Amino acid sequence: MAIGATIHTFEVQLADVDRGVYEDLSLRVAKHPSETDPFMMTRLLAYCLEHEEGIAFGAGGVSSTEEPAVLVRDLTGRITTWIEVGAPDAQRLHFGSKLADRAVVYTHRDPSRLLASWRGKPIHSIGDIPLRSFDPGFIDAAVAQLERRNAMTVSVIEGQLYLELGGTALNTGIHEHRLE
Template sequence: MALKSIIYKADLSISDMDRNYYAEHNLTIARHPSETDERMMVRVLAFAIHASETLTFAKGLSDVEEPDLWQKDYTEAIQLWVEAGQPDDRRLLKACGRSEKVVVYSYSSTSDIWWKQMNSRLDRAKNLKVMNVPAATSAALEKLAQRNMQLQCTIQDGQIWLTAGEESVQIDLETFKAEG
């Protein structure tokens, strides 16, 4: 018998002063049986950074043809493809061909090694952006994970804070590859 996804709920309040985006999102997050709380929280962080009315969680680990998050326009064309982790170059190049913009959020202590292997293979992907969440930060995000979460995300001048109750995590992303 296959293991089922665990359902998490998050009330996410976003104040993104860099984009002038202020909204409340009630998220239902299916955590794949093989997924860790750390990876799930990186997906929530990615949602907060790119939040819009049309951004949705996709099947991710459950379907190789879908990312972790995506944003489509009204014609079903993919505008934004978001991956968490360390996807291989073939997957990313295919995503770059299917979407206007692709963003990867790497979060492992081995991210530097992964990126050194991927960098030259992904040079030609002009619509790809690769960000790294430092390992200590992703570990701190993991501690915020609960089945029912009340989260606040504040983004200002490139600084990101994610807060749950009394716990707050400052996220300083590292840019491995900028778009263009």
Template structure:
């Protein structure tokens, strides 16, 4: 018997200053796979907010390892955004770039150290087309702090300014940088 995923209800007031996005009531549900950590759930939520656009949707997650965690399709069904989080494989990211030529391929890592390790792996594997993907890492301390919020209903305010995230959750304020890199 397989265990069912746990649903988390997020209500986020999102402000992405550089992209002129102001969503005072962004509501969505995230299914947490039984083997998934809360830290990875938060990483998916942060990626969703960082790259938010209409029609952006959560993928099948851990159940389908070759599928993106988030994707966006236009009205014709063409993939316009393809997003992976966590420990990405450079060869698979290069394949995503190749298979989705009209899509913006992005990866959000759980720490700047993991981002640097990915870049090293990509160079060693000669996965040079990874350079077409947008690569970023969230501050590990911010992610660790947010993963402590494990309630089934989570309400927060998230503001992204430049490469910095400001979060207010349960009356507490946190912030951390977003580190970007390219091959």
């Protein structure tokens, strides 16, 4: 018998001052058995930091080859924003950046290693794809607060992310890297 996904629920108060996005979100996040907690936390933060009309978690999460971890669709169903999480390979990023109007990557890994893995490989519009990362240790500290049911506050002010989760307040810079 296959092991199913574990469902985590998040009641999120989102205040992204930088983008003018203020929302109360009730999210059910399915954690695939092969998905790590840091990947799931980064996927959740990517969803919050990219939140707009039409955003959704990808249908297959880490197991999908057809969709990214998070995506934005327009009213016709076309993918307009391809949001990868973790360490996508160059071919997958190339595919997503050609398919959508915009692509972005959020990583919980060492961004310099990820950029080095893409160097010299064909990726459509690579100079327009931001790679976003967080301060070392931030994702691990957030993961340590995870429960199956979570109340979370996410605030973004001048490129700083303030997170309250499980009664613990954390903060990090949102770092942007690009491969030219």
